[in-house]
Amino acid sequence: MKTFENFLTALDAGILTVSFNRPQALNAMNAESVREFGEIVDLVETDPAIRVVILTGAGPKSFVAGADISRMQSFGAFEAREFMLAGQKVLFRIEQSAKPYLAAINGYALGGGLEIAMACDLRYAADTATMGQPEIFLGITPGWGGTQRLTRLVGKGIAKEMVFTGERITAQRACDLGLVNAVFPKDQLLEEVAKVARKLVALPRDTMKMAKHAIETGYDMTNTEANLFETAICGLCFGQDEQREWMKKFLNK
Ligand code: CAA
Numbered sequence: 001m002k003t004f005e006n007f008l009t010a011l012d013a014g015i016l017t018v019s020f021n022r023p024q025a026l027n028a029m030n031a032e033s034v035r036e037f038g039e040i041v042d043l044v045e046t047d048p049a050i051r052v053v054i055l056t057g058a059g060p061k062s063f064v065a066g067a068d069i070s071r072m073q074s075f076g077a078f079e080a081r082e083f084m085l086a087g088q089k090v091l092f093r094i095e096q097s098a099k100p101y102l103a104a105i106n107g108y109a110l111g112g113g114l115e116i117a118m119a120c121d122l123r124y125a126a127d128t129a130t131m132g133q134p135e136i137f138l139g140i141t142p143g144w145g146g147t148q149r150l151t152r153l154v155g156k157g158i159a160k161e162m163v164f165t166g167e168r169i170t171a172q173r174a175c176d177l178g179l180v181n182a183v184f185p186k187d188q189l190l191e192e193v194a195k196v197a198r199k200l201v202a203l204p205r206d207t208m209k210m211a212k213h214a215i216e217t218g219y220d221m222t223n224t225e226a227n228l229f230e231t232a233i234c235g236l237c238f239g240q241d242e243q244r245e246w247m248k249k250f251l252n253k
Helices: 031-046 077-096 112-119 134-138 149-154 156-165 171-176 186-201 205-219 223-237 241-252
Strands: 007-012 015-020 052-057 062-064 101-105 108-110 122-126 130-132 182-184
Touching: 007 031, 015 031, 015 186, 031 077, 052 062, 052 112, 052 186, 062 101, 062 112, 077 112, 101 112, 101 186, 108 112, 112 130, 112 149, 122 171, 122 186, 130 171, 134 156, 149 156, 171 182, 182 186, 205 223, 205 241
Parallel strands: 015 052, 052 101, 062 108, 101 122, 108 130, 122 182
Antiparallel strands: 007 015
């Protein structure tokens, strides 16, 4: 894979690990990193060697400390809107991706950092990580989905508490709220997330793609529509190589 100014990438046995890498700003995202992030997400879609993606932060302290405040300071309304839209477009592509994204939250996941993690399919955190939507302290609201994905993940009451107060929560509290799937000791985080990734690589690729599609697309439908959509997705799996192979394997033990 090509090299990037603001990211490190490593591909091993179908698992692409992408590290946000702007250590001078705790991996905060400027317009150039948003552009590069979009490029990586596009590459993931087209490279059949990539089965699962892990997002994490380079360095010991931070996943992503949000959008780059020094760059945002001078934004006008339209420029800010473009920047927010550019980030949101990348996050939509992650949700619509055919491949699973896992966030390994190794430290601060604040503002845009938490918003990136929330667009991933699965989230795991180091026991030392903290998360929050501190935009209120900057006189702005979240702009990369924090008012929406957070609300859907933890409910209105907790989302409002986090967005109104801007206070950070611990990894354990995030896990209790269902915001992260599990918490691991900091030095074991990447290996534990890699274990999950390896499990996913060994499972039927197209079926997982369809499962993600059913969950993501069904989420915005009415309950009846979503369940009917699910029947169509499940029906589509039948007759595919993976269904024949995996059912045969079960029946043959
Ligand atoms: N943007 C730009 N620079 C940042 C940054 C950010 N979001 N977060 C940290 N940095 C920089 C600091 O300015 C500092 O730079 P210098 O060494 O040049 O002074 C460096 O990273 C280290 O940071 P600290 O010295 O502050 O480290 P700390 O450990 O004392 O504190 C922190 C860490 C709690 C994360 C603190 O840096 C902080 O509060 N950062 C801002 C977090 C934030 O508000 N994020 C939301 C941004 S808005 C957003 O994301 C909108 C959206 O929805 C997309």
